Amino acid sequence: MTTTSNDSLFRSSFYHITANKLVLLGVLLLGIIGAAMAEQKRVGGMTGVTSLENGLVSAEDKNLIQGLLDKVRPDAxxxxxxxxxxxTPVAYATQLVNGVNYFIKANTGGTGDKRYVVIRLHKSFRDDVTFHSIQVDKTEADPITYF
Structure with missing residues (x-):
């Protein structure tokens, strides 16, 4: 009987210790995942507007935005x-979805005729670019908003 009692005590202690370790591991993993998510962009919200005219955007980013506009220009x-x-793009904002939505304000009239549009397009994670919609008759002062 003593063997059965000791055996039962060992099993009970083993499961109790294992359960505590699993709870601790779960809490640790949640902490790590939470910290990682805090540094990631959140899905769904638009970023702030980035101006392409203030010299703070890299040439690579300017070329990316211009290239996106060139791809959807016929549809727009x-x-x-x-x-x-x-x-010519002057500012843009993005929205992380299943890919990235771009909201790009562009000058359509040349230097003497400042006419603006805001074009919404989608770039998939496979780099497919599709035109979504356009807002016309915009001014330089009009903000880029979700549409």
Whole structure:
């Protein structure tokens, strides 16, 4: 009987210690995951607007934004009902979704005729770019907002 009693005590202690270790491990993992998520961009919200005219954006980022506009320009012109004299990005914001939504304000009229549009496009994680929508008749002062 003593053997059974000791055996039972050992099993009980073993499971109790193992359960405590699992709880501790779970708490540790939640802490690590929480810290990692705090440094990540949150899905769904728009970033702040980034100006391309203040010299703080790299040439690589400017080329990326211009390249995105070049890819959707025919669709944007079709939707706007007119050809653009130019399509020069001046500012943009992004939204992390299943890929990235870009909201890009661009000058369409050249230096003498400041006409602006805001183009929304989507870039998938596989680098597929699709036109979504456009806001026309914007001014230089109009903010970029979600649409």
């Amino acid at each position: 012109e079709l939707k706007a009902g007119r050809k653009f004299d130019e399509l």
